[in-house]
Amino acid sequence: MIRAAFLGTPAAAVPTLAALTSVGVVTHVITRPDRPRGRSGRPVPPPVKVAAHEWGLPVVQPATKAELHRVISDAHVDVAVVVAFGMLLPSETLAIVKRGFVNVHFSLLPRWRGAAPVERAIMEGDEYTGVSLMVLNEGLDTGPVFAAAETPIGDYESAGELTARLASIGAELLASHLGPYVSGALAAAPQLEASACLAPKLTPDEARLDVSGSMDIALRAVRAFQPRPGAWLMIDGERAKVLEAVATDQPSTVGRIEGAGGRPIIGFPDGSVEILTMQPAGKAPMSGTAWLNGRRGRSAVVE
Numbered sequence: 001m002i003r004a005a006f007l008g009t010p011a012a013a014v015p016t017l018a019a020l021t022s023v024g025v026v027t028h029v030i031t032r033p034d035r036p037r038g039r040s041g042r043p044v045p046p047p048v049k050v051a052a053h054e055w056g057l058p059v060v061q062p063a064t065k066a067e068l069h070r071v072i073s074d075a076h077v078d079v080a081v082v083v084a085f086g087m088l089l090p091s092e093t094l095a096i097v098k099r100g101f102v103n104v105h106f107s108l109l110p111r112w113r114g115a116a117p118v119e120r121a122i123m124e125g126d127e128y129t130g131v132s133l134m135v136l137n138e139g140l141d142t143g144p145v146f147a148a149a150e151t152p153i154g155d156y157e158s159a160g161e162l163t164a165r166l167a168s169i170g171a172e173l174l175a176s177h178l179g180p181y182v183s184g185a186l187a188a189a190p191q192l193e194a195s196a197c198l199a200p201k202l203t204p205d206e207a208r209l210d211v212s213g214s215m216d217i218a219l220r221a222v223r224a225f226q227p228r229p230g231a232w233l234m235i236d237g238e239r240a241k242v243l244e245a246v247a248t249d250q251p252s253t254v255g256r257i258e259g260a261g262g263r264p265i266i267g268f269p270d271g272s273v274e275i276l277t278m279q280p281a282g283k284a285p286m287s288g289t290a291w292l293n294g295r296r297g298r299s300a301v302v303e
Helices: 011-023 047-054 065-075 117-124 159-183 215-224 288-294
Strands: 002-008 024-030 035-037 042-044 079-083 101-105 128-135 145-152 231-235 238-248 256-260 263-268 271-280
Touching: 002 011, 002 159, 011 024, 011 047, 011 079, 011 159, 024 047, 024 065, 079 159, 101 159, 117 128, 117 159, 117 215, 128 159, 145 159, 215 231, 215 238, 215 263, 215 271, 238 263, 263 288, 271 288
Parallel strands: 002 024, 002 079, 079 101
Antiparallel strands: 035 042, 101 128, 128 145, 231 238, 238 271, 256 263, 263 271
């Protein structure tokens, strides 16, 4: 039976942890420390920790690379599986484990190496993405790949929805390929560097919708930045998030939000977009219709 350590933090890592328990003995679940959340500032455990406790798995939460190195050194595992752990692993730690650190990466490597592969794929308008099983090295997602699965990106799929689907695909891929890889029956192949592209972390500034640009780019941004950090506009001097939007044939003046049948429509140079769901500053998410009703149907200038 495979002895494995698991390193992961967010909800997207939980399906792979579950899959790993079906093909090996998980000796350590390693996740990031609890972090303060909300107005109370109380520490909240990461989703992986919550799941591990429910399943009776041992949890370790190293705060530094030195602590992580000691944990891995003492684990004596055959392989370590990583999904969105949130800490870069130094070369001396990568060298400890017999069959290395297997990363479940949410893209078809070498396309979209980095922190935001799902969001970048949507932003770029990719028709397909997928999951790759890669052996970590010192580079940024540059290690050899031993398995991959491809899937189409839905026309209206948000980054959150696509991430959840890729998490499920990745879990199945790991369950069927980890054993052959650890035994040596399945070899990892180097990535093609000529096809590589980077997926850097998203910034709030990128999430601002440009009403002077392309409608299609704006719609992709709404999907890519949902749920975090949320695409946004400046309306009457206040910041408002656009959580859901669709193209519409209803015309509107470029750079303005105008009402049409009780629905807010933003005008772009190449078309119009209807806001389905939005979140004004300091308020809860609401339908575009509710927002427009609150303004008594008045149009607004997008700054």
